Amino acid sequence: MKPHPARTGALLAGAMLMLVLTACGQAKLSDRQPNRSRPHHDGGFTIGLLLPSRQATRWQQFDRPLINSRVHALCRTCTVRYVAGGADAAAQQRQAQSLLSSGIDVLIIGSVDSRAARPAVREAAAAQVPVIAYDQLAEGPISGYVSFSGKQVGKLQGKALLKALGPEAPRRSIVMLNGSPNDPNSSDFKNGALSVLRGRVKIAKEYDVLNWNPSIAYTDMAAAISAVGPDRIDGVYAANDGLAFGAVAAMKASSIRPLPPVTGQDADLDAVRRIITGEQYMTVYKSFSREARAAAEMAVALGRGKSIADIATGTVSNSSLQDIPSVVLEPVALTASDIETVIKDGVYTTDQICTPEFRSACARAGLLG
Structure with a gap:
């Protein structure tokens, strides 16, 4: 029996509608779900590190070397690929895209502008690269957060x-x-x-x-x-x-x-x-050493496809997610x-x-x- 043209068209239209709805649902989901990493187990992998270019001297003097040192103490075959963050959100977005294009497995980002960081976080989520927000709570589906109160x-x-x-x-x-x-x-x-x-x-x-x-x-x-x-x-x-x-x-x-x-x-x-x-x-x-240590430990755990629940000391929320594993430290x-x-x-x-x-x-x- 030959298919009826009108019925065939309706079936095709219905199938296309389902595909569109599914794609829309996935697009919305990407901003609500934390990033998931590809499991690396005990092998080496690459962590992208993107810190802001603000006036404070701490980023180059303390945070970068401390994170790098702790990562290598936990994973001798891991690589930390560092990019000096731009002075504005647009420059940092381009640098985040460059890091993602280079094939990193985890991203630690100290964002210049938390809201403007959302596109970079979404792109990382789409590439299955988990993101740790460092010192500032970035928007989007981040996997972890480390800062001070x-x-x-x-x-x-x-x-x-x-x-x-x-x-x-x-x-x-x-x-x-x-x-x-x-x-x-x-x-x-x-x-x-x-x-x-x-x-x-x-x-x-x-x-x-x-x-x-x-x-x-x-x-x-x-x-x-x-x-x-x-x-x-x-x-x-x-x-x-x-x-x-x-x-x-x-x-x-x-x-x-x-x-x-x-x-x-x-x-x-x-x-x-x-x-x-x-x-x-x-x-x-x-204590930048405590902050850097927590971020490095989260990054290595996520790069190996493991949970960071035992590293986190609590949870925080942004506009995209609730109950984000976090380490929030006390200042002096x-x-x-x-x-x-x-x-x-x-x-x-x-x-x-x-x-x-x-x-x-x-x-x-x-x-x-």
């Missing part, structure tokens, strides 16, 4: 600033230099700080500093000095050490003496020296009386901190015995 960072900064201002804090005025608006960590830092500062000190001016740029922080601080007055700024909340540098430079250019207490984050070497000399009141020290406040912490942890040596220019300040801080 952003709200706790802000709380430590806020508490330190209030302590420095003393009992007169309710009558004092501060300037807030918050992190970049395209970094979701920035809102955690700010909210953590405001949970301590709001109602306990007057916030005279507040700025969100794009791309964590110290030059922009300098400009914003100069604008605050002009608007508020050089003698009416009693403290500066700077979300990281780069912004603290910009704030201090702007105040010194305006001949503000003595400098008011300034917060920071990352324990950059220059910031540690500023703390010793009294130009910066505090920074937040984050660092003032002049705590500088030995970074020496004991092997971050810096006394000689690195106490160069001839800073030896007298180091002696006053008790670092030279």
Whole structure:
């Protein structure tokens, strides 16, 4: 019996519709499901490492070598393929595509912009390359996340600033230099700080500093000095050490003496020296070795097709997924009386901190015995 043309057409149309619906369902699913890796067992494989090109010196000085070292300790035949992340999201997207095209098996990404990282994460998912979001929670179907508690960072900064201002804090005025608006960590830092500062000190001016740029922080601080007055700024909340540098430079250019207490984050070497000399009141020290170690262990486990549940200490969620395995670490406040912490942890040596220019300040801080 010859098939009826109309029935045949209907069957074909139905089959095409099912294919389209299936494809759409798979497209939606790709943004809801974590990346799955191809099993590698104990053989070698390649881990792509893409870190941001921000002003902080930590990425090249600490994170990259620490991750590389831990990966090779766990897997001697593994390769870490590093690309210095672009200064903007578009450049980082191109670099992520380049890494994926090169045939990596796992991707660790410290994203410049968490939302803009979604296409790269989706492409990795399509290629069955699991993604670990490093230091910043990227959007899309990531497999793991490693960072520090952003709200706790802000709380430590806020508490330190209030302590420095003393009992007169309710009558004092501060300037807030918050992190970049395209970094979701920035809102955690700010909210953590405001949970301590709001109602306990007057916030005279507040700025969100794009791309964590110290030059922009300098400009914003100069604008605050002009608007508020050089003698009416009693403290500066700077979300990281780069912004603290910009704030201090702007105040010194305006001949503000003595400098008011300034917060920071990352324990950059220059910031540690500023703390010793009294130009910066505090920074937040984050053990990069613990963060790098957790990311490397996740990457090696995923590259071998294994679960990272025993590495994770909890879970987080982004707009695509819930219950993402995570390691969220606790930061530490660092003032002049705590500088030995970074020496004991092997971050810096006394000689690195106490160069001839800073030896007298180091002696006053008790670092030279």
